[in-house]
Amino acid sequence: MDENSQSLKTYTKLIRAAETALSCTQKHLSPQDLTLSQFGVLEALHHLGPLCQKELGQKILKSSGNITTVIDNLERRGLVRRERSSVDRRYVTVKLSSTGASLIQEVFPGVENLITEGLSCLSELEQDILAASCKKLGRAMEESPFSPK
Amino acid sequence: MDENSQSLKTYTKLIRAAETALSCTQKHLSPQDLTLSQFGVLEALHHLGPLCQKELGQKILKSSGNITTVIDNLERRGLVRRERSSVDRRYVTVKLSSTGASLIQEVFPGVENLITEGLSCLSELEQDILAASCKKLGRAMEESPFSPK
DNA sequence: TCTTGATGATTCAATGTCGAACCATCCACA
DNA sequence: TGTGGATGGTTCGACATTGAATCATCAAGA
Incomplete structure (x- = not known):
């Protein structure tokens, strides 16, 4: 071929x-x-603690404009709180509320299971190789002339 | 781990x-x-010949409602033509127009190069393994209780 | 101190996408 | 023949996403 x-x-x-x-x-x-x-944001906050919106955007690979609306929606549901950073007022740090924290703790294991079960069709070695290839590929494409920013 | x-x-x-x-x-x-x-549709038509919208939806993994608007937009630009099938009038077969055909022929090689260059960070063997793992994984997830339809 | 450039966040318009309801058509079967 | 279910396509409302323009803030240098 x-x-x-x-x-x-x-x-x-x-x-x-x-x-x-x-x-x-x-x-x-x-x-x-x-x-x-929304899940990506909650999960990032859950595992990494409070983050500013720019960091969240980098975590879930979305535009800054989009992060604003995602946080808007999470905040409207009371799952998350915004706080202007006092040290640099350009930054808005986003924190899980207690209901947000319990929601992600409730939901995350199910997602983890779903993924683990899906990936169980591959051996540990196969998973390692898959991860390594994806990592290499990701890096390679980021260096392409059409790299995502 | x-x-x-x-x-x-x-x-x-x-x-x-x-x-x-x-x-x-x-x-x-x-x-x-x-x-x-839109590229996915043009590429499918280019390599497989005329297809009905349902088949296109399966090719590019999009909902039927979405296919309608994608085809609408391609048709508005004159890249594609719709024809009611005479044998079964429920079906709409979509065909490349001549300008659509030349556009995809002009654009496709560049995309192919982009992808080939990106994947060139992996050996042929690594690519085969990657493809096989992805295929297995795709099948496994389709059998999950949350399978995409 | 003032200005300039950089940076994080927001807004806005345009578009893509889904899912559900609906319409038209076909087919199987009584 | 005709009726009911299945199937392909369209419409529509809701929302996600992007990219550009804008605003506020900060940092560095004249």
């Missing part, structure tokens, strides 16, 4: 696997009315 | 690699004002 065509097929399989996984996760979260982005 | 945490990390790397790749492709296409979905 020629090299281009092989690469395309690999690329397609990667994309589709990721989209299938995301779609499953999304469906798993929909009963709680959580978007993937 | 415990098994859950390993799976999560692998999952995250997979998702991020895919999103980085998609984002690069998107940026590559934006000068032609083509969406990833």
Whole structure:
């Protein structure tokens, strides 16, 4: 098989696997009315503690404008609080509220199980290799002339 | 490392690699004002010939409602034509127009190069393994209780 | 102190996307 | 023949996302 065509097929399989996984996760979260982005934010705050919006944007790979609306929606539901940083007033640090904390603690294990079960079709070694290849690939594409910013 | 945490990390790397790749492709296409979905449709028509909208939806993993608007936009630009099937009038077969055909022929090689170059950080063997793992994973997640339909 | 450039956040318009309701068409079966 | 269920496509409302423009704030240097 020629090299281009092989690469395309690999690329397609990667994309589709990721989209299938995301779609499953999304469906798993929909009963709680959580978007993937909202879940990503809650999960980041849960595991890393309070973060400013720029950091959140980098964590979940979304534009700054989008982060604002995601936080808006989380704040409206009382899952999260905004606080202007006193040391540098440009920054807004986002913190989990207590209801936000309990929601993510309640929801996260289910997502973890879903993912763990999905990935259980691969051996530990296979998972390591997959992770390593994805990491390499991610880096390589970031260096492309069309890198995401 | 415990098994859950390993799976999560692998999952995250997979998702991020895919999103980085998609984002690069998107940026590559934006000068032609083509969406990833629009490109996906043109590419499918280019390589597989005329298809009905349901088939297109399966190819690019989008909802039927969305396919309608994607085709609307492509048709408005004259890149594509709709034809009611005469044998079963429920079906709408979508065909590339001549300008659509030349656009995809002009654009596709660049995308192919972008992807091939990105994936060139992996050996052929590594690519094969990556593809196989993604395929397995995709199948496994489709059997999950939260499978995408 | 003032100005300039950089940076984080917000706003806004345009668009993509989904899911549900709906319409048209076909098919199987009585 | 005709009726009911299945199927492909469209419409519509709700929301996510982006990118550009804008605002507020900070830091560095004249």
